[in-house]
Amino acid sequence: MYAPEKILDNKYFESIVDTNDEWIVSRTGIRERRMMENGATSDMAVKAIEDLLATTKVDPKDIDVIIVATVTPDMFFPATACLVQEKIGATKAWGFDLSAACSGFLFALQTGASLVETGKYKKVIVVGSDKMTAITDYTDRNNCILFGDAASAVLLEPTEDFRYGIKDSLLYIDGAGKDSLNMKGGGSLNPPSHETVDKKMHYIYQDGKAVFKVAVKGMADISYEIMQKNNLKGEDVAYLVPHQANLRIIDATAQRMGISKEKVMVNIDRYGNTTAATIPLCLTEYYRAGKVKKGDNLILAAFGAGYTWGSIYLTWSMD
Numbered sequence: 001m002y003a004p005e006k007i008l009d010n011k012y013f014e015s016i017v018d019t020n021d022e023w024i025v026s027r028t029g030i031r032e033r034r035m036m037e038n039g040a041t042s043d044m045a046v047k048a049i050e051d052l053l054a055t056t057k058v059d060p061k062d063i064d065v066i067i068v069a070t071v072t073p074d075m076f077f078p079a080t081a082c083l084v085q086e087k088i089g090a091t092k093a094w095g096f097d098l099s100a101a102c103s104g105f106l107f108a109l110q111t112g113a114s115l116v117e118t119g120k121y122k123k124v125i126v127v128g129s130d131k132m133t134a135i136t137d138y139t140d141r142n143n144c145i146l147f148g149d150a151a152s153a154v155l156l157e158p159t160e161d162f163r164y165g166i167k168d169s170l171l172y173i174d175g176a177g178k179d180s181l182n183m184k185g186g187g188s189l190n191p192p193s194h195e196t197v198d199k200k201m202h203y204i205y206q207d208g209k210a211v212f213k214v215a216v217k218g219m220a221d222i223s224y225e226i227m228q229k230n231n232l233k234g235e236d237v238a239y240l241v242p243h244q245a246n247l248r249i250i251d252a253t254a255q256r257m258g259i260s261k262e263k264v265m266v267n268i269d270r271y272g273n274t275t276a277a278t279i280p281l282c283l284t285e286y287y288r289a290g291k292v293k294k295g296d297n298l299i300l301a302a303f304g305a306g307y308t309w310g311s312i313y314l315t316w317s318m319d
Contacts (some may be wrong), residue, residue, distance in 0.1 A: 001152040001284040002047035003271060004036040008148070017141035024145050025269075029247025033148025033272030035133045040074040042083040044151035045129035049088055052125070052153045060088045064121040066095030067112050069104030069128045069276035071183075071305075072135060073097055084127070093125075101181070102243050102304025103171070104128060104276035106312055109300075110169045112156045119158075127153035128276030135183060137203035146245070147204070148272035152280030164295070164317035170226050170310055177214065177307030180207040215303040216249050220256035223301040226311040227257060234258035238296035238316075239286070243303060244268035244278035253301060275304070287318070294319050 009032040010021040024030055036044060045068055053060060066081045073080045081095035100107040105128040112124040129151035138144045159165050184190050185201030196202060223240065227233070237259055242250045247268055254264045265282035274281065279300055286292050296316040303309040 001051060001150070001281055002044050003150045003281075004034040004044070006035045006037055007032050008035050010145070013141075013145050016138060017144065019141050019145060027246075027248075028146060029250075029266075029268050030145065030272045031269045033274075034150060036131055036149040041068075041070050041072050041129045041131045041151075042074045042080050042087065044131065044149065045070075045080065045084050045127045045153070046087045048127055048129065048151040048153040049084065049125060052155055053088075056155055058123065058155065060090040061092055063090040063093045063123050063125055065112065065115055065124040066090060066093050067108045067124065067126045068095065068097045069100065069108040069126065070097060070130050071099055071101050071104065071275060072131045080129070100173075100276075100304060100308045101306060102245060102273070102275050102278070103302040103306070103308035103310055104304070105279045106169070106300060106302050106310045107171060107308070108276075109154070109156075109166070109312060110171060110310075113166045116156050116158050122157060124156040125153055126156060126280075127151060128274075128278070128280050130275035130277055132204075132273070132275055135202065135204050137200055140203070142208050143204055143206055146273045148274050150271055150274040150277040150281055152277045152284050154280055154283070159317060161317075164315045166312060166314045168226060168230055168313045170222055170229070172222070172309050174307045177211075177305070180210045180214075181205070181305040181307075212246065212249070214307065215245065216252045218307070218309045219243070219249055219301050219303040220253040222309055222311040223253050223299055224256045226299060226313050230313055232297065232299075232313070236297055237263060237299055239263055239265050239292065239298050241265045241279055241282050241298050241300045243301065244271065244282070245273045245303070249303070257299070278302075292316050
């Protein structure tokens with residue numbers, strides 16, 4: 001994982017917009033978030049992957065595929081995966097970027113797992129990396145408090161012990177959500193111009209109330225659905241690993257699943273919403289703290305722009 005050193009706490013936002021620490025914490029659960037001042041999404045992804053390779057003792061030349069989940073690519077093209085591949089020296093790897101907003105890591109994880117399951121690929125890296133501060137309007141008091149920068153990566157490998165690994169996934173999209181959460185400028189629909197810049201179309205737009213309403217139901221329902229499909233009860237789940245967008249959404253999801261708060265991975269208070277990086281950030285921190293054990297059943301869940309949402313059920317395989 002990688003999180004930039006610069007911290008933006010709630011007091012910072014008190015100084016630039018009409019808000020306060022109590023209002024932010026009570027509505028979101030966020031106390032601080034990180035900002036990358038110099039560098040791009042690929043630089044954060046590289047730092048996270050280098051941390052991963054040091055942990056797993058894997059040579060970059062042995063990597064087969066790199067999938068970068070992001071909505072803040074360095075450039076439209078080449079893909080951020082190409083930039084990452086060169087920077088880490090993964091000379092035999094191919095890869096691509098995947099755009100599914102806050103569900104990006106889940107979509108990329110299932111895609112990577114499917115590649116491994118073909119039998120052709122032995123080492124697939126999936127990295128969620130987003131420099132959200134690059135597309136955040138710091139005069140928008142409702143949105144600017146939410147987002148931070150970070151990256152986190154996982155290594156997927158085949159297993160012969162089917163008690164462990166990714167067991168199931170449920171993934172959905174619904175383009176009806178396109179008007180509630182988007183970035184209108186910069187693409188072929190609204191190419192960059194003085195008008196798009198003046199209208200702030202290159203920043204995140206979000207109808208907070210509309211998104212909150214569907215996200216609460218979507219993330220809670222999909223988590224419950226995957227438990228029902230796999231005959232899991234609350235006591236069978238070691239952790240819910242939710243996308244870190246809003247603490248109230250996370251609490252509602254845990255309640256729907258019938259699990260206690262102690263079984264929910266949370267770090268939104270320290271990082272805010274880092275989009276595709278939130279779920280692997282939680283996995284990395286909790287694993288390194290000794291809180292995740294081999295054989296633990298985990299339910300990963302997310303909801304994002306698109307709309308996109310989904311859940312993955314896996315059994316942890318590392319000691």
